[in-house]
Amino acid sequence: MFKFQKNLLITTVMLIMVMFTSSMASAAGQVLTQGKWAPATRTAMQKFIDTYGTKSSNYNAAKKPYVVFDWDNTSIMNDTEEALFMYQIQNLVFKLKPEEFGKIVTKNVPQGSFNKEYNNMAGQAVTLEAVNNDLIRDYTFIYNNYAGMQGKMSLEDIQKTDQFMDFRAKMWYIYQAIDDKYTSKISYTWVLYFFKNMTTDEVSALTEKSNDYNLGQAIRKETWLSPDTLPGEAGVVGVSHTTGLRLTEEIGDLMSTLRSNGFDVYVCTASLEDVVAVFATNPKYGYNVARENVIGMQLEKINNVYQDSYKKGLVPTGEHGKTLGIQRVVADKRGYGPIMVAGDSSGDYNMMTEFPDTKRVLLVNRLKSGSFGKLCAEAAATMGNPNAKFVLQGRNENLGLWNPSEEVIKLGKNTGALLAK
Incomplete structure (x- = not known):
């Protein structure tokens, strides 16, 4: 048992160190590492950063752009x-x-x-x-x-x-x-x-x-x-x-690169805010999101003890509730919406489409249908266009890593697919 636990710990530490090292490197270089990005998607993301970040002559520090990431299955692998x-x-x-x-x-x-x-x-x-x-x-x-x-x-x-x-x-x-x-x-x-x-x-x-x-x-x-x-x-x-969770090195690097280019980074999740904050803010995981920038589900508390009821006055942060959460924490205070949103499911559709200020949407491909599938189809139709609003990124679910393509390799499969049938 001890040997088994020790091996798990070693594996975890190695994953964390890879993530942390990548994050630090991108902060110094101010450009996205290639990682396992789909090449065209990385090109589009780098152009977005250059167009709206501090390298642009139109950058306005008084109206700092901000980006919102979903967490589960977007910023990490699995939930x-x-x-x-x-x-x-x-x-x-x-x-x-x-x-x-x-x-x-x-x-x-x-x-x-x-x-x-x-x-x-x-x-x-x-x-x-x-x-x-x-x-x-x-x-x-x-x-x-x-x-x-x-x-x-x-x-x-x-x-x-x-x-x-x-x-x-x-x-x-x-x-x-x-x-x-x-x-x-x-x-x-x-x-x-x-x-x-x-x-x-x-x-x-x-x-x-x-x-x-x-x-x-x-x-x-x-x-x-x-x-x-x-x-x-x-x-x-x-x-x-x-079973299993995996860090996504490319997302940690993207968050770091965005911050180094003048963007604020937020997370909006349908999980408990305090739970995701552990992952998003703890330096050992490499994402380094500010605690006040994590938006998620909240329970009532009495003397800091959780109750079995949702926090009064708040809407659960799923679907349109994500839009409302972003508005409450950021958009209403700043007077404008996120310039970019990243997500992986129809639960993210609203926050991806309801802010007129959004210029870029990163879709983590999971072969989903429904409203998210429609966005993926739109992204597939404009693949290779660095100015496209919607861009796709695939992943290999067998490895828990991104796939350097817009296609996703589903768990148990050997070949990739672009869109749900």
């Missing part, structure tokens, strides 16, 4: 919040009594069955109530027996129990099922409520542990299956996820 939720489940990091836990599972989620894609292994429909009852049963067992709560069993021993295996699978299952049926408008806030009773410092420390652990994990598909010895009311369910 910080989801990786943290899986880490929280796997390591049983909760400060909830069983009665509190059960209320959070159903909070703001309509009753009834999930979509048929989330039928159990026997092909039967699964309801919110059934999964919740199973999870309360599992969590009560864990709460009464795990030494990290009020029992005596070690984490290693509790993880061997059927109750833990059922809990792990059904927690991830219900998150995915909620997202599938009710979209991120419910699931992206729901997942945050499990931080209830934790302090900001506790969640920040947990996030750093999750980041470092997941940076050392292989990128692969993994399935969590609940045990057939404990079917409960929901039955046996199975759900998959992608």
Whole structure:
């Protein structure tokens, strides 16, 4: 076990040092490194920097341009919040009594069955109530027996129990099922409520542990299956996820190059603001975003302790909520919108299209359809044009790195594709 953890730590440190070194180099050179940029996209981005940054005779320091990046799957590979939720489940990091836990599972989620894609292994429909009852049963067992709560069993021993295996699978299952049926408008806030009773410092420390652990994990598909010895009311369910996180060297370099050329850099995320701030601001990860420049989801706090409710007066930072968050923190104060936006999904579509001041949009290609797919198609039609508003950048999901092309190589595939079919 010690050797395994040591290897993970070495891998993480190497990744971090590569990122940090690249960031420092670009700050000195004030031009983008080639990295794994699609060549035409890098050319377009460098022209954008030269046209609107301090090298331009039209640059106005009194009206400093600013750029907004999405975080998950744009600034990094994979999703910080989801990786943290899986880490929280796997390591049983909760400060909830069983009665509190059960209320959070159903909070703001309509009753009834999930979509048929989330039928159990026997092909039967699964309801919110059934999964919740199973999870309360599992969590009560864990709460009464795990030494990290009020029992005596070690984490290693509790993880061997059927109750833990059922809990792990059904927690991830219900998150995915909620997202599938009710979209991120419910699931992206729901997942945050499990931080209830934790302090900001506790969640920040947990996030750093999750980041470092997941940076050392292989990128692969993994399935969590609940045990057939404990079917409960929901039955046996199975759900998959992608493991691992990766730093994106080119984004860290881009952020540094933008700052050195007179741009301010912001992040707007649909994850918890305090969670993303750990990744975006900690120097060891190499992005070096100012804390006040991170805009994201916020929970109510009492004496710096998280509550299971969204912060009053604020709109969750997803879809149009991202536009509203940028307006609240930056645009309304400065009197103008971002000159550039970067994102990877339809959740970023609004902030990419709703500011008339935006001159450049960087699309991290993930073969998405919908509104984001339409922007990708527009970018594909103007590839090679350094003045195009929308530019594409591909990635290799097998490696967790960018692909030096506009095409994306999906996890498990050997060849690239430009657009969703």
